Amino acid sequence: MFFLPSLYRHPEFAKGARELAPQALGIAAWGLMTGVAMVKSGMSVFECVVMTLLVFAGSSQLAAIPLIIAGAPAWVILATGFCVNLRFVVFSLHLRPYLIHLPLWRRLGHGYMTADVSYVLFIKRFALPGTSPQDRLAQEAYLAGNDGLNWFSWVTFSLIGITLANGIPPAWGLGFAGILCLLGILCSLASSRMRVLSGLVAGAAAVAAYALPLKLNIVVAIAAAVILCLTVERVRGVK
Amino acid sequence: MTDWMNGTDLWTLAVIVAMAAVTVVTRCFFLISNADWQLPLWAQRGLQYAPIAALSAVVIPEVVMQQGELISTLQDARLYAAVVGAAVYFWRRDVLQTIVLGMAVYLPLHLGWGW
Numbered sequence: 418m419f420f421l422p423s424l425y426r427h428p429e430f431a432k433g434a435r436e437l438a439p440q441a442l443g444i445a446a447w448g449l450m451t452g453v454a455m456v457k458s459g460m461s462v463f464e465c466v467v468m469t470l471l472v473f474a475g476s477s478q479l480a481a482i483p484l485i486i487a488g489a490p491a492w493v494i495l496a497t498g499f500c501v502n503l504r505f506v507v508f509s510l511h512l513r514p515y516l517i518h519l520p521l522w523r524r525l526g527h528g529y530m531t532a533d534v535s536y537v538l539f540i541k542r543f544a545l546p547g548t549s550p551q552d553r554l555a556q557e558a559y560l561a562g563n564d565g566l567n568w569f570s571w572v573t574f575s576l577i578g579i580t581l582a583n584g585i586p587p588a589w590g591l592g593f594a595g596i597l598c599l600l601g602i603l604c605s606l607a608s609s610r611m612r613v614l615s616g617l618v619a620g621a622a623a624v625a626a627y628a629l630p631l632k633l634n635i636v637v638a639i640a641a642a643v644i645l646c647l648t649v650e651r652v653r654g655v656k
Numbered sequence: 657m658t659d660w661m662n663g664t665d666l667w668t669l670a671v672i673v674a675m676a677a678v679t680v681v682t683r684c685f686f687l688i689s690n691a692d693w694q695l696p697l698w699a700q701r702g703l704q705y706a707p708i709a710a711l712s713a714v715v716i717p718e719v720v721m722q723q724g725e726l727i728s729t730l731q732d733a734r735l736y737a738a739v740v741g742a743a744v745y746f747w748r749r750d751v752l753q754t755i756v757l758g759m760a761v762y763l764p765l766h767l768g769w770g771w
Contacts, residue, residue: 443752450755461663464672471676474683480714481675491671498675500710502682507703509686517690528684590766593734596718597741597758601751603711604742612708619709620716627717627724635713642709643702650701 418526418557419565429555433562436542440534444567445574447598451475452578453585454595458482462579469575473568474532476602477501479595489632497632500639504606508536514546515539515556527557530564532571538563611646618642733765 424430455465455478472478477498484494509528516524531539539560547553585591607613619642626634695703719738720727727735741758745751765771 443750446752446755459663460668463664464668467669468672468675472672472679473676474679476711477675477678480710481671483714483718485668485671491667491674494671495674495678497710497714498678499682500706501714502678502707503703503710504707505679505682506685509682509684513686516687521688524687525680525684528687529680531683590733590762591759593737593762593766594755594759596715596734597737597755597762598751599711599715600719600738600741600758601745601754603708603715604745604754605749605751606708606711609704612705615705616708616712620712623713623717624720624726627721634717635710638713639706639709642712643705646705647698647701 418523418530418561419568421561423554424558424561425565427555427558429559430562430565433538433542433559433564434566435562436538437534437563437566440538441566441570444534445570447475448571448574449578449581450591450594450598451478452575452580453582454479454482454578454592455575456579456582457585457592458486460485462583465579466576469572469579473529473571474498474502474505475571476599479599482592482595484632484635487632493632493636497635497639504533511540512536515543515553515560518553519557523557527560527564530568531560532564532567535560535563535567611650614649615642615646618645731769731771733762733769733771736765737762 419425419430452465452469455468456462460468460482468478480497480501481494484497508531512528512531516527519527539556542559543556547556582591603616607616619638622641623634623638626637628634629637719734722732737758740761741754744757745754748754
């Protein structure tokens with residue numbers, strides 16, 4: 418949404434971009450590595466570029482790679498991506514009062530562009546939704562500047578990663594950096610004992626059910642973990 | 657066909673386009689309709705647990721399994737890289753450092769010792 422003059426001419430746009438800048442290095446590194454991991458998975462360069470430009474969701478891209486290699490059916494890949502992305506559903510609920518006054522295409526544009534880091538920075542900067550039209554425009558401009566730089570560093574460095582990856586021998590195992598990245602995000606989500614339980618149950622179930630065809634072990638593991646956690650909540654009244 | 661198109665197939669492209677649709681639907685889930693409505697409570701609670709479950713279900717087998725079997729050796733670079741990576745995350749709260757230090761453990765063990 419960085420292409421709208423009413424947003425990029427607003428002083429909050431530059432502020433949003435400036436506040437993202439310290440994070441941009443990390444986003445660039447993550448993009449670079451996702452680019453390398455995509456090529457190393459055996460996808461064609463064209464497929465990697467299309468994935469970078471359209472999907473724009475590092476964790477779901479990285480999670481899809483081992484499944485695509487294993488020849489998992491499309492619905493398992495999509496269901497996995499959906500579950501990995503469910504945190505965004507929570508973000509969209511939080512962002513709703515900030516954006517719901519906008520026309521549909523602008524709501525969808527901002528929603529699509531807002532990934533983890535931008536969401537966190539935006540919510541930190543604006544604890545409450547704007548009440549006047551000026552406040553709302555300022556918030557929208559900040560979000561657009563923040564998202565815009567985030568998108569730019571992600572896409573640029575993913576494309577650089579795709580270009581470089583062809584020169585790196587597969588035996589080096591650089592694709593493992595993608596797994597470490599997912600591991601870092603996984604640890605960042607471990608914010609309560611119940612979530613840790615969910616992760617442990619899912620990990621164990623995914624290993625135990627590994628022999629299932631079509632990578633169904635992933636779906637079984639997610640279902641087992643969520644059902645178990647909801648049951649524990651109900652029995653113990655844990656929050 | 658040029659080199660960069662090599663190995664492109666329609667099935668993978670269709671999956672990629674559908675993944676993009678998943679990005680839009682999840683990131684815009686509560687922005688699509690401006691009518692007042694709410695998720696049932698159990699679904700709202702379930703949202704708390706599904707993302708970590710999905711990541712764990714993908715990551716753990718990639719660390720502890722080899723060719724469909726649970727590994728039976730401790731001479732595997734992935735184990736040490738993952739343990740160090742997780743420890744670094746909880747110490748520094750930074751995904752980038754998790755990747756860099758995890759790979760700093762992984763590469764020497766993997767390339768040097770062949771683990």
